[in-house]
Amino acid sequence: xxxxxxxxxxxxxxxxxxxxxxxxxxxxxxxxxxxxxxxxxxxxxxxxxxxxxxxxxxxxxxxxxxxxxxxxxxxxxxxxxxxxxxxxxxxxxxxxxxxxxxxxxxxxxxxxxxxxxxxxxxxxxxxxxxxxxxxxxxxxxxxxxxxxxxxxxxxxxxxxxxxxxx
Numbered sequence: 001x002x003x004x005x006x007x008x009x010x011x012x013x014x015x016x017x018x019x020x021x022x023x024x025x026x027x028x029x030x031x032x033x034x035x036x037x038x039x040x041x042x043x044x045x046x047x048x049x050x051x052x053x054x055x056x057x058x059x060x061x062x063x064x065x066x067x068x069x070x071x072x073x074x075x076x077x078x079x080x081x082x083x084x085x086x087x088x089x090x091x092x093x094x095x096x097x098x099x100x101x102x103x104x105x106x107x108x109x110x111x112x113x114x115x116x117x118x119x120x121x122x123x124x125x126x127x128x129x130x131x132x133x134x135x136x137x138x139x140x141x142x143x144x145x146x147x148x149x150x151x152x153x154x155x156x157x158x159x160x161x162x163x164x165x166x
Contacts, residue, residue, distance in 0.1 A: 058129060059118030063159075064140065064152035068117075074161025077154045084150065084158060089136070094165065105136060113166040120159045124150075
């Protein structure tokens with residue numbers, strides 16, 4: 001029975017990926033394809049039951065402040081233990097001024113090439129959208145009434161710095 005479910009799951013996965021590939025025409029730009037498919041999920045079976053595989057990450061394309069941040073200030077937010085405190089959980093080899101860096105979260109080397117500004121913004125606002133099991137806090141809360149860890153400008157500055165890590 002499990003073998004049959006596994007084969008059926010693989011078939012559904014393959015069929016869904018073929019259908020996904022047709023949802024973006026060959027002449028569509030990568031940005032258009034990403035826009036068309038943002039938020040689509042593929043249902044699949046695993047030993048623990050049905051799951052969802054994100055086909056394209058959702059994002060928050062517009063800066064929270066209406067303008068891009070400053071990378072120099074963003075680095076300051078990242079290393080500041082009283083504000084971003086990113087290096088308590090993450091490592092960045094380019095930051096040599098902080099010796100004691102974390103190993104809980106993934107290394108951030110190259111993150112600027114892996115995610116768009118909008119995706120980084122979404123991760124900082126609510127990492128659980130992409131990573132449901134993440135323990136990373138929401139750094140900015142605009143409508144919950146709860147205090148934010150960072151203000152909107154600090155989030156944009158942090159994104160500007162993370163985009164330099166390619």
